[in-house]
Amino acid sequence: MCGQGWQASEDELRLSGWSRARRVVVLRRRIRNDLALVTKARGNDGHEEQLVLALGHDDVQETAQLWEYTVLATNTQYDIAAIGQLYRDRCDCENGFDELKNQWGWGGFTTQDMHRSQLSARAVALVYNWWSWYVRAVNPQARREALTSRPLLLAAVGRATHSGNQTTLYLTPMHAETGLIKSMLANVQAAIRHVKAAAEQLPDLDRWRTLLAYICHRIVGQNTLPTPPPSPTAAG
Known part of the structure; x- marks a missing residue:
């Protein structure tokens, strides 16, 4: 077996x-x-x-x-x-x-200009990274591919209101799976509330780290992000 x-x-x-x-x-x-x-x-x-x-x-x-x-x-x-x-x-x-190659267009670029190719590749990687973390916040139980998660989570009309130095975003799902989408967005709302309560006064980088630690904890039960091993240069 x-x-x-x-x-x-x-x-x-x-x-x-x-x-x-x-x-x-x-x-x-x-x-x-x-x-x-x-x-x-x-x-x-x-x-x-x-x-x-x-x-x-x-x-x-x-x-x-x-x-x-x-x-x-x-x-x-x-x-x-x-x-x-x-x-x-x-x-x-x-x-x-x-x-990345088949659903995010990272399969190659027509230009022979290395600088523009690198810029395009990095932009795709950055958006892919953001979207992946967002989707794991939405659904920590399992990973969802862009092919299904983008139509599911982007089919909504948004409206932002500003009051008392705060911005509130209202989303109206247009997808048939409205109930599922609402439950998923509630997970994102919980993540944002956690960051707001724990790291609102901290610098942006620390708030981002707090958000990632929260998502990791939801996925695998970790309280903190794993510490990367020292680089060979630093070890030397």
Whole structure:
């Protein structure tokens, strides 16, 4: 077992063009009942049985089961029980780069002017960073991609009022999921109230740090931001 319902088996394989054999790990997880029914319903030829890739430790194959498979070709020496989570974490990291390229336009720039290209790339990275923190404040339980979070959270009409040196922003959601959006915006309101109560008189940088610490605490239960390791230059 490799966690989250995954089963695994491994062997070595050398494909045509490879200089040597590599470790290959096959992971399998049973599809949830509701997804399995949809998968069966989509069959064009009326055949409802999936071809099952039997693992070495299989005793009985249930024909009613449907599986999803992942095949990993790797050079790592991690134990087979840990390698599934290792690659799931790797996919989570790579999702950020995929989102930057395909949903935020960070896939390249037409200009050959390095200065303008760097400026555009940094602007995209800055907005992406702001939006990512905002969405985690909105929904600390899980990360949401821009493809779904932007239409959900930007479909609103805003009105700002000023009174007594204070600015109040009123948002009227235009999205069909009004109830969900209101609950999400309540999380942002709670974060702003926390900063206002804890760091209103502090410099902007400290207020920003207080906000990030609050969001991190909501996500993983941290009270403070992790301290980065010393740089090699500083250590020297």
